[in-house]
Amino acid sequence: MTPITVRFFASIREDLGKDEEHIDSQGIATAADVWERVAGRPLPARTLVAVNQQYASPGHPVKAGDEVAFFPPVTGGELP
Amino acid sequence: MTPITVRFFASIREDLGKDEEHIDSQGIATAADVWERVAGRPLPARTLVAVNQQYASPGHPVKAGDEVAFFPPVTGGELP
Amino acid sequence: MIVRVQRDPFDPWQELAAAGKRLAAAGAHGATAVFVGSLRDYNQGQPVSAMTLEHYPGMTEAHLEKVGREAAARWPILDALVVHRYGALTPGEPIVLVAVWSAHRDAAFAACRYIIDELKTRAPFWKRERTAAGARWATPED
Amino acid sequence: MIVRVQRDPFDPWQELAAAGKRLAAAGAHGATAVFVGSLRDYNQGQPVSAMTLEHYPGMTEAHLEKVGREAAARWPILDALVVHRYGALTPGEPIVLVAVWSAHRDAAFAACRYIIDELKTRAPFWKRERTAAGARWATPED
Numbered sequence: 001m002t003p004i005t006v007r008f009f010a011s012i013r014e015d016l017g018k019d020e021e022h023i024d025s026q027g028i029a030t031a032a033d034v035w036e037r038v039a040g041r042p043l044p045a046r047t048l049v050a051v052n053q054q055y056a057s058p059g060h061p062v063k064a065g066d067e068v069a070f071f072p073p074v075t076g077g078e079l080p
Numbered sequence: 081m082t083p084i085t086v087r088f089f090a091s092i093r094e095d096l097g098k099d100e101e102h103i104d105s106q107g108i109a110t111a112a113d114v115w116e117r118v119a120g121r122p123l124p125a126r127t128l129v130a131v132n133q134q135y136a137s138p139g140h141p142v143k144a145g146d147e148v149a150f151f152p153p154v155t156g157g158e159l160p
Numbered sequence: 161m162i163v164r165v166q167r168d169p170f171d172p173w174q175e176l177a178a179a180g181k182r183l184a185a186a187g188a189h190g191a192t193a194v195f196v197g198s199l200r201d202y203n204q205g206q207p208v209s210a211m212t213l214e215h216y217p218g219m220t221e222a223h224l225e226k227v228g229r230e231a232a233a234r235w236p237i238l239d240a241l242v243v244h245r246y247g248a249l250t251p252g253e254p255i256v257l258v259a260v261w262s263a264h265r266d267a268a269f270a271a272c273r274y275i276i277d278e279l280k281t282r283a284p285f286w287k288r289e290r291t292a293a294g295a296r297w298a299t300p301e302d
Numbered sequence: 303m304i305v306r307v308q309r310d311p312f313d314p315w316q317e318l319a320a321a322g323k324r325l326a327a328a329g330a331h332g333a334t335a336v337f338v339g340s341l342r343d344y345n346q347g348q349p350v351s352a353m354t355l356e357h358y359p360g361m362t363e364a365h366l367e368k369v370g371r372e373a374a375a376r377w378p379i380l381d382a383l384v385v386h387r388y389g390a391l392t393p394g395e396p397i398v399l400v401a402v403w404s405a406h407r408d409a410a411f412a413a414c415r416y417i418i419d420e421l422k423t424r425a426p427f428w429k430r431e432r433t434a435a436g437a438r439w440a441t442p443e444d
Binding site: 007009010011048050053054055069071072073074075076077078 | 339340341342355356357358360361364386397398418421422423424425426427428429430439440441442
């Protein structure tokens with residue numbers, strides 16, 4: 001079966017110690033399910049979620065072949 | 081006696097056919113008096129007035145040696 | 161703060177490159193907001209072939225410096241640059257450049273906007289446009 | 303509209319000079335509004351010696367293009383340019399350039415401000431600062 005690609009950025013990438021993972025879509029319905037599978041705990045508050053490179057809610061449906069990403073609040077542009 | 085210097089810009093300069101004039105301060109109390117002396121009619125609405133290169137009201141006092149200017153609404157910067 | 165009113169054409173991007181080099185502490189300004197106003201080739205449905213800008217030498221510069229000081233008093237800005245042409249202009253040429261350097265984006269945008277707005281409504285400049293229909297003085301409603 | 307996310311340093315004023323030449327009808331845009339964000343040498347009282355910007359290749363570019371399209375739908379703009387760095391930066395270097403060309407000042411300012419504000423709150427970039435106290439991830443409150 002086509003796996004789900006899971007990507008992590010910035011402090012979340014560092015906390016989990018990995019930047020990408022591929023998981024079986026069996027038993028996965030939403031982005032929040034993906035997070036619990038890869039991190040073994042509930043999605044932390046303020047974590048941003050993207051499904052197929054578009055912002056999505058944790059409850060957004062996820063299926064085989066999708067790319068799901070988790071990252072902290074963004075800090076682009078100048079300071080502050 | 082030191083005269084009053086009177087300056088005209090843009091459409092007012094063209095209407096009056098002159099850009100500068102020097103007048104005796106005798107009988108002059110305000111910028112509006114200066115205008116009536118040089119133009120022979122009341123100050124038109126929307127005309128801007130400067131005394132010594134600072135914006136002033138038509139009733140602003142004027143004395144010998146002052147520079148008084150009359151000009152239409154300004155149109156600097158880009159269009160519009 | 162630098163204010164220049166000049167007859168000669170200028171290149172706004174060269175002005176800004178030079179100004180950036182002059183700013184002593186390059187790392188202090190996180191934000192630069194810039195406005196460049198150019199001569200459009202159309203106004204009120206008429207092609208504009210040329211324009212002449214009259215000003216009030218002395219008062220114009222003094223007024224722009226006053227507007228710059230007002231902006232510096234209202235917002236925490238590090239520096240500002242205002243360049244404005246007078247004399248003959250052809251379409252496409254820059255008329256005015258306003259640049260503001262600040263540590264913060266809000267201040268840079270607000271001060272830049274304030275300076276160009278005040279300049280347009282209060283600085284003694286008058287435009288005379290040449291169109292196919294003849295020459296006319298521009299009005300603030302243009 | 304051009305959006306570029308790049309590792310290499312860029313000179314915002316050279317970018318704008320080149321963009322001006324590309325704009326077919328130079329006389330059509332009366333107004334250009336520009337924002338340049340640079341790396342300040344201080345943040346939250348700590349000298350910043352260097353910074354690394356992480357991004358999400360693909361999503362970052364797509365998001366910036368979406369913001370540009372939103373701006374073009376809301377205001378009558380003629381063109382826009384967004385350039386944003388990623389990777390290692392040193393203090394004083396430009397991080398982001400946003401430029402908007404329009405016939406009108408209001409539209410140019412509003413669209414430029416919209417793009418930089420949306421970029422800062424939504425585009426997937428993350429800053430890691432190096433200070434004397436060690437490295438830290440920047441937060442949106444910085």
